[in-house]
Amino acid sequence: MTSLFEEVPVSIDGDIPTTRVEVKVNGERRAAEIEPRLLLAHLLRNGFKLTGTHTGCDTTNCGACTVLLDGEPVKSCTVFAVQANGHEVTTVEGLASSEQLHPVQEGFKDEHGLQCGFCTPGMMLSAVALLNENDNPTEDEVRWALSGNLCRCTGYQNIVKAVIWAGAKMRGEA
Numbered sequence: 001m002t003s004l005f006e007e008v009p010v011s012i013d014g015d016i017p018t019t020r021v022e023v024k025v026n027g028e029r030r031a032a033e034i035e036p037r038l039l040l041a042h043l044l045r046n047g048f049k050l051t052g053t054h055t056g057c058d059t060t061n062c063g064a065c066t067v068l069l070d071g072e073p074v075k076s077c078t079v080f081a082v083q084a085n086g087h088e089v090t091t092v093e094g095l096a097s098s099e100q101l102h103p104v105q106e107g108f109k110d111e112h113g114l115q116c117g118f119c120t121p122g123m124m125l126s127a128v129a130l131l132n133e134n135d136n137p138t139e140d141e142v143r144w145a146l147s148g149n150l151c152r153c154t155g156y157q158n159i160v161k162a163v164i165w166a167g168a169k170m171r172g173e174a
């Protein structure tokens, strides 16, 4: 696992006081000097250039900004970056290894679980959180786990199939 330490000033504007945060992101230690009001989604996208985390509504509705915070799915547009200080964040960029896609990514590919792809990173992180707890979920359990993530394209059917497929892969059955 790589370990980097990086200073990233984000959104420093005139006399607004700033604070330092340190976050382990996708296994790498990152640090930034930020305004306390900065949202985690904006630290990830604008500060750390991890633009796989999408922002759709900015109001906790769509789930496009979902990341894992210490393994739990959170909507990063609703979390202040300072709340992630000292914690671990996983974004979609952290799912694949250098050689292999995560089973959830393979599932979305194999089952055509996306069209425009805007919702996909958030969907994948919610799916990963589910499958880490339960790698053999029912369709209803998948739908419940993804109920905070909205998709405007697919009708959800193939997304559910993709997560079921990924569970089978994680169990060694796909």
Ligand code: FES
Pocket: 054, 055, 056, 057, 058, 059, 060, 061, 062, 063, 064, 065, 066, 075, 076, 077, 078
């Ligand atoms: S951008 Fe965070 S829930 Fe929509």
Ligand code: FES
Pocket: 113, 114, 115, 116, 117, 118, 119, 120, 150, 151, 152, 153, 154
């Ligand atoms: S694939 Fe377009 S919003 Fe889900």
